[in-house]
Amino acid sequence: MSFSPDWLALREPADLAARNRDLLAHAIAVAGEDAVVLDLGSGTGSTARAFQGGACSSWTWRFVDGDPDLLDIAHSRHPQSECVVMNLRDIDDLPLAGVSLVTASALLDLMPQTWMTHLAQRLGQAGIPFYAALNYDGVMQWSPAGAGDDAITASFNRHQQTDKGIGPAMGARSGALAQHILSHNGFDVTLSQSPWQLGADQAELHRQLIAGIGDAARETGNTDAAHWAQARIADVAHAKAMIGHTDLLAVPHGSPA
Numbered sequence: 075m076s077f078s079p080d081w082l083a084l085r086e087p088a089d090l091a092a093r094n095r096d097l098l099a100h101a102i103a104v105a106g107e108d109a110v111v112l113d114l115g116s117g118t119g120s121t122a123r124a125f126q127g128g129a130c131s132s133w134t135w136r137f138v139d140g141d142p143d144l145l146d147i148a149h150s151r152h153p154q155s156e157c158v159v160m161n162l163r164d165i166d167d168l169p170l171a172g173v174s175l176v177t178a179s180a181l182l183d184l185m186p187q188t189w190m191t192h193l194a195q196r197l198g199q200a201g202i203p204f205y206a207a208l209n210y211d212g213v214m215q216w217s218p219a220g221a222g223d224d225a226i227t228a229s230f231n232r233h234q235q236t237d238k239g240i241g242p243a244m245g246a247r248s249g250a251l252a253q254h255i256l257s258h259n260g261f262d263v264t265l266s267q268s269p270w271q272l273g274a275d276q277a278e279l280h281r282q283l284i285a286g287i288g289d290a291a292r293e294t295g296n297t298d299a300a301h302w303a304q305a306r307i308a309d310v311a312h313a314k315a316m317i318g319h320t321d322l323l324a325v326p327h328g329s330p331a
């Protein structure tokens with residue numbers, strides 16, 4: 075799968091508004107000052123921008139992504155960062171030396187359960203905390219609601235579990251599965267809500283999101299998807315959407331913060 079920089083830029087303000095503030099603050103306290111932070115699936119570096127300021131000003135970011143063009147943008151926006159082009163499938167090759175916190179955002183739902191298990195084992199052995207934000211949780215609600223919304227959500231959620239590059243994805247179960255897996259690998263895990271709340275000020279994001287949901291639902295065989303997307307896009311100026319996400323923080327048992 076590839077992600078355009080334009081799409082990542084469009085979603086970044088909604089992501090920033092949605093991130094759970096308490097969990098973000100807890101992650102900052104856990105990592106402390108002068109932290110080296112490894113960000114998985116960095117894209118253009120939105121996670122680093124969500125953390126910037128205060129105690130995080132002294133952090134060093136190590137960005138990891140399979141897309142060199144996105145990493146070029148990340149590096150141009152964060153010139154002090156280290157960038158590593160690699161496939162996240164290769165967990166044993168992750169550059170964890172000296173790392174105090176591993177982060178990710180909008181990533182876990184794309185990844186397989188076996189990958190999550192392997193990552194949890196590796197981080198558990200190394201005693202490194204893990205912050206993973208904006209994991210889609212399968213809940214989408216529109217206001218006003220439409221007759222086809224639930225069926226489209228069900229189709230979209232099925233599509234979310236298809237292979238996104240390295241095996242069947244966890245999709246909407248990623249937050250709960252990651253919580254379970256990390257809990258069994260020596261971590262205290264907190265899972266918090268971080269929904270997108272889209273209104274008239276996010277009309278373009280809302281439009282592109284609906285188009286993407288419609289395409290995914292159609293690919294699963296939902297024959298109403300094109301009509302649903304067309305009607306929803308026509309109504310964006312008058313509609314609100316809630317797209318459910320969770321943020322997760324996993325701290326090794328016995329860590330001070």
Ligand SMILES: C[S@@+](CC[C@H](N)C(=O)[O-])C[C@H]1O[C@@H](n2cnc3c(N)ncnc32)[C@H](O)[C@@H]1O
Pocket residue numbers: 075076077082089114115116117118119120121138139140141144160161162163178179180181184239240
């Ligand atoms: C939805 S984007 C999120 C980007 C960024 N974290 C953000 O929140 O804007 C997912 C990112 O993960 C990367 N990615 C997905 N699967 C990958 C894999 N198997 N190996 C390396 N990078 C991967 C993509 O290139 C993309 O940059």
